[in-house]
Amino acid sequence: MLAIYECTQFIEQTVIHAMPDILEFQEISSVLPQGIGPIGIYHSHPSLSDIFHSHTDDSTLISLTNQFQDCISIITNGQNIKFYQMGKNYKTKEIEVEYIEPEVPKFMLVSINEKFEIFIDPEFLTQEKSLSKLNIQIQNLIINYFQNNWNELEFTHNNSIIGNKDKLHKYLVEKLNTEPLRLKIPSNLKQRHRNLLKVIQKGNKDDTVSYEAFEFIINTKFPLYNIRKYDNFDTLSQKVKDEFLGNNLIQKLHNLIIDKENLRIIIPNDYYLKFFGFYIRTLNFNKKNLNEILIKNEPYKFELKIIRFLKSFINLEVSIKFKNYLYELLNNLEDFAEHFTWKEKLSEDLKQLKINLK
Helix, strand or coil, rough: CCCCCCCCCCCECCCCCCEEHHHHHHHHHHHCCCCCCCCEEECCCCCCCCCCCCCCHHHHHHHHHHHHCCCEEEEEECCCCEEEEHHHHHHHECCCCCCCCCCCEEEEEEEEEEEEEEEEEEHHHHHHHHHHHHHHHHHCCCCCHHHHHHHHHHEEEECCCCCCCCCCHHCCEEECCCCCCEEECCCHHHCCCCCEEEECCCCCHHCCCCCCEEEEEEEEEEEEEECCCCCCCHHHHHHHHHHHHHHHHHHHCCEEEEEECCCEECCCEEEEEEEEEEEEEEEEEECCHHHHHEEEHHHHHHHHHHHHHHCCCCCCCCCHHHHHHHHHHHHHHHHHCCCCHHHHHHHHHHHHHHHHHC
């Protein structure tokens, strides 16, 4: 276990009863890098002398285990603590745990930097009501392009192609500012498919449309934590595909902007926060007005959650290492807030947290 995160969404919550919303688990998972994710829930039975796993706890653990394999349930009465897991035939079992200082794992850093031309039927651009449909078609076009051509893409490191039998542990790193593995589209593939990235209005014929060419750039970098010592290229390729298409790119395409004046399709940038030694990702544009219009309040809500979470450590005795993690995260939050107009709303909270954690 590397970190904890406060539950704030509940299906039901009373003085003596609480059932967390599984959607919050999924929300937390979406910002975590591949290889790091939720492992369970922690809650208290403060008024009881004996610790036990209630029927409600069983139901919650079953629901979580169905989506997150080997999920655990941790219960305390304020003095003692017990750990549970779902066994065979959905029978809860108590498990033994070992207390150790966890090491943050190294990760594989992967980057993709590619430029495309996407040809759009002008009829889409003249009708405001067609823009949402156009956005969806562009998303599908890009995702399908990578899905259909994935096996032809190349992995390189320092301009050398990685071989199929190359062991990957030597490429594991600890920081985002190191040389990444680069995923590249071979030039012959780009040339061959140059005129295939087209979005056409239903009912129109390809040979009768005078397309507008829009520039589209993908420039992203992401960590993969679940790389094992003996993983090879084939294993890596599938993991990169799952993370890039299933998590990274799809979120960016969902927030794309069509700049009709400059003939560009713009997607947000990655912004990484250092969270207890590992990296979690959120999104932002370079311009504050774009952040407010398109990403709306999600980053603000996310930062509020992190601040509320950090406040829970104010009165606790923590190690120097742990305190350094907290300061690092606070600095990241301050920097991230610079991209948004709501920065001033949170600046006092962030400043006070730094003072209280000294």
